[in-house]
Amino acid sequence: MIDKLTRFTKTITRRSKALFADGGTVQDGGDESALLPRPSGAFFGSLPFWLPPFLLMGFFVYGAIGWNFVISLTETSGFGAVDYSQLDGEQYTRALGDPTFIEATTNTFGLLVAFTTVCLGIGLLLAILMDRKLRFDNGFRTIYLLPMSLSFVVTAQFWLWMYNYNNGLINSITSTLGLGRYRWISDPELVLPAVVFALIWQFSGYAMVVYLAGLRAIPTDHYEAARTDGATTFGLYRRVIIPQLKGATISAAVVLMVFALKAFDFLYSLTGSYIPPEGSDILATMMVRQAFRLNNQAYAAAIGIMLFVLAIAVIAPYLTYQHKQGEL
Amino acid sequence: MTQQSTHDLRRRTYLKGIGFAGTAVLTGLSGCTGGSDSSGGASLELLHGWSGGDGQAAFDSMLEGFEAKHTDIDVNAKAIGGGGNTSLDARINTRLTNQNPPGSWTEWPGKNLEQFTSADLLADIGESVWSNNGMQNAYLDGPKQAATSGGSFVCVPTNIHRINNLFYNTAVIETAGVDLSNITTPTSLVAALETVSENTDAVGMAHSTKSPWTTLQLWATVFLGQAGAAAYDAFISGNGDRAAVADAFKTVAAYSEQFPEDASTIGWKEANTMLVEGAAGFFHQGDWAVGAYGPEFAFESEWNHVAFPGTKGQYALNMDAWVFPREGPSSEAAKQWLQYVGTKDAQVRFNTKKGSVPPRTDVSTEKFGPFQAAQMSSLQDSELQPPSIAHGLGVTPEVLTKLKQAVGAFSFTKGSADETAQAFMDVFN
DSSP states (O other): OHHHHHHHHHHHOGGGGGOOTTTOOOOOTTTHHHHSOOTTTHHHHHHHHHHHHHHHHIIIIIIHHHHHHHHHTSOOOSSSOOOOSOOOSHHHHHHHTOHHHHHHHHHHHHHHHHHHHHHHHHHHHHHHHHTTTOTTHHHHHHHHHHHHHSOHHHHHHHHHHHTOTTTOHHHHHHHHTTSOOOOTTTOTTTHHHHHHHHHHHHHHHHHHHHHHHHHHTSOHHHHHHHHHTTOOHHHIIIIIIGGGGHHHHHHHHHHHHHHHHTTHHHHHHHHTSSSOSTTOOOHHHHHHIIIIISOOHHHHHHHHHHHHHHHHHHHHHHHHHHHHTTOO | OHHHHHHHHHHHHHHHHHHHHHHHHHHHHHHHHHHGGGSSSEEEEEEESOOSHHHHHHHHHHHHHHHHHOTTEEEEEEEOOSTTTHHHHHHHHHHHHTTOOOSEEEEOOGGGGHHHHTTTOBOOOIIIIITSTTHHHHBOHHHHHHTEETTEEOEEEEEEEEOOEEEEEHHHHHHHTOOGGGOOSHHHHHHHHHHHHHHSSSEEEEOOOSSHHHHHHHHHHHHHHHHOHHHHHHHHTTOOOHHHHHHHHHHHHHHHTTSOTTTTTSOHHHHHHHHHTTSEEEEEOOGGGGGGOOTTSOBTTTEEEEEOTTOTTBOOEEEEEEEOBTTOTTHHHHHHHHHHHTSHHHHHHHHHHHSOBOSBTTSOGGGSOHHHHHHHHHHHHOSBOOBOSTTSSSSOHHHHHHHHHHHHTOOSSHHHHHHHHHHHHHHTO
């Protein structure tokens, strides 16, 4: 059977000429250069490997973004074909003069910054605690990471119960502490922090895992050397350990920011409609509302492009950093 | 070494296998989508939002009746549920933008259809559908008006849900000592709600403010009862009286003091459960709420209803209708379907299961339960059938979205009532 298989492979794979049915070792006598990319033929030789994904990604992702950009320059609304005859930036000026857009942008940015920073802080703290070789640390790790595996549809309903005025856990805690009860979802001042808190609960476990991997990669000598030099625990982490977690911080931050931009699902599930609770409208919910409820396709496309620019602006520092490190 | 190489070989073979399988699946799929046209009889694609519960049972029963009559038509019905038609609307939107409409689909009739008729996407079925089966005479003016656009019929309503109901838990009301005959206006209900919360453990009125439509619907009913049908009509035509709109919001604000305290995190179904459990005295909602009242919570003995105070003799409409697209792929089959959904048979099949009432007034109440039968006679006796605001009969989708946003910002205080009234006025400007 194995022989048969090998023979079959031989006929279709040129390189398998070098395979022996018994050993599978590569016979590289004088043929080594064929296996390594030759500088001159490298471009054409590598075409079959990168061209198909490049075309697919280019067409379906970047092509779609480009098309979306073109639509954002039109005046399309309602049903029917897009009229490309007149392209201008009117939808963008409309957005800048629309108080809903300004509010949604502020909320999106606030959510992004608050969620990412607090998540990273809690993640780092948990990771440092986890790294102290606790008993049952695997169990704790799973517990902290578990909320991330839940879908937003589930967590949104879960947090509606948590924030219930009469019997929600959050209000039970605040009233026991003598802080009183709050209408977390219907108070426009409180709803965004409440949503951010729910998202932090869901994703700080992820930050913890990334940091934990970073911490485990730091050689023990660093700890020992710092101790020998008389560093306190706080000084050890502040001056030696945390600076070495820069890479982990940046990669975790980028993923968390992307999650923050996707908070649409959570807000949609909170109310079951495209109109999130007053005070929590973000660009994503506004875009979907404009596109699918009000049929303002061009305006929705413009909001989408601006959300995309915001996402790029958020990721740019990471890309620059990676580039400087020579990893890109 | 041998093991390693055979492992590699197997892996490649698997990968190749997966590749071939993927291609085969794709080919199969494209065969499916392309193949539907080649079947012998006419095919008809129907899109609707009844993907579960009583809605699904109602649609299935109606479809069964159609298929029994039209064995030559191959019906391809797709239920796109979720979020109160949100997903269905998005799908229809995309299909129409791509000039690929289904044979027929469900919509709220009335001004909600303006988005399509203004783009000339629906065709006149006055002759081909409405002239059959005595439909013209069997429908009341309100539903007929909702089914037309610019004087011509473009859809067929199949069911009516009433909006202006005030449900109550009889035990709670009796314990509280509320006399219903004293409640003749929306404002006089406030005192009754207070009596309930003073004399019992129940809250005055169950209500959910989780999403804005429930409060918009409550406001519209209060407005109808307080300002009258003429003011209601003026409002939906864009000539509303700001002071009257604000007054209705002030009444809603007064009700809100008797809402459950967790109104903002519960849905309307949970609010409905409060009525069933005796945790609330009154509840305003469309008559779909009755679907949750099982045999242990019996009509008349455990719960009952009156027309919302001030709206007696009116039947505030929420309807679903099947529309007829101008450029539809199977217009003959679609006309057959539309004719069928306008018949007594279809409407009995659908409405007995859905809990709504037939728009046709010549349907016998025999197969309906006591509550539905009572609603049917209320409909027949009604002088006016005002179109719903929260369910798109009276306003365009754009206006509806803006009204919902304005209601979302309403904070249930008298001060906020004036601001929200102004926002409502601005929606039409």
